Amino acid sequence: MKYRLDQLLSRKHLTPSREKARGHILAGNVLVNDEVITKVGYLVDENVSLRLKVNERYVSRGGLKLEKALKTFSIDVKDQIVLDVGASTGGFTDCLLQHDVQWVYSVDVGYNQLDYRLRNHQQVTVMEKLNAKNLHPDLFDKPINLAVIDVSFISLTKVLSFVLSVLKDREIIALIKPQFEVGEQITGFKGVVKKAEDHLKALHLVNDYALSTGLFTQSLTYSPIKGPKGNREFLIHWSDRKSKEVIDFKAVIDQAHQELRD
Template structure:
């Protein structure tokens, strides 16, 4: 059997692609010897070990990205109740729990992706098959998934379109322990859609003064315009840093009209790890400090250029 297949079969990684990343990072050894290729043949009696690395510290490498934010901003407090938008395997959730979160309610469009470790954690509630673009309330009823634990829920699609209500979302129908005041914070990690599609719903989960930590993935924010993608991308990577900074400014500016407070020059941090395709990613750190307003059709506000994007420290 191939090494990458064996890693997945033994439950050491969530996917073969994750196994390949570990092997490339030099974090895998077979029978005491470092493995360099995913195609290496291993046997049932072979011993496979993972060495400590950003790829193995959390249930997914996303946890190492978020941990970099907490190292760079030690004043951030992860205690309390949090919402994880785009929970997937649970890297952000894993990091939040280690940082002291009391409970995490996660939403994801997929299903059965959350790691077994987190699925069995009483502090974690996972809502699956959820279209995060859908304004709250997202459903009228919830059904438990087959014979899995009651912490995991699947949202039943709505049969009618509901207008977005710009107020604090009541998530107690998903989690009976949810506080009426709202979440202390929300983390966002979504792919293949822009943040603007999910940010209004995410903000509605946060209590006034609560924290929003959103991962910005440039390749999904630049849109599908073939001219722009040809100009800004090369081999799938963003390659014009000046345009990238302008894009980041334009991207985060509208979020202020949704009730978030941040300084574009101070509160955009480079991720300590790149995306899986090699793109540099960024975190927006913000707080909800006023009621949500409908976003304007045009923006007259101009943000100052980000001369230096702060780089999180990579050491603990």
């Protein structure tokens, strides 16, 4: 019997869901008989040899993104209280816990997405069905030192001020997804931003808004892996500490294009 590749990965418990299976396939992480297959609907026999190229250190690939940000930005989150906005299955939350945070508030507009291991973790407060625009200080019983943000289908400029309103320390690491910043006239029907100049436009759009709130840009890097559809993504660090360093956005974008080729 033949199955779709995403279906068989989930069926064989190589991934916890078909959604995660699709992400791995599109990222080129799935080998069928030692050959990389990037077509989600590729039909395979039930007894075919399947293998993932990546080490599942976190419950989702998002953990790898935040891990790079923490290392690149030299941020120590040990004993910190952190707000995870757009937690989804919990990649960022998992990464934070593995870096010894004291507590994580995991916020998502969705429901029942957070991995069960994190859902039952004694250092995690699960806050589901909560839109980032409805964040309010009264919802939190601990002072928040840092926010990490990974939202989809909405611009960061639409949620940033609400996140800032609940923080004790105005410190943020955000994943910038250009496809949700520049509009459909650039992404096209496939929802992918390919040109470096469009990435630059997206970064400046989001960063300029952050600066208007009184934040200062501390650092910028690119995600070590592409998004599910093949989009290059970027991680940025803001705080209210003045920074004399001038960040070369274009250099970071050029490096992303060199390292993560189409």
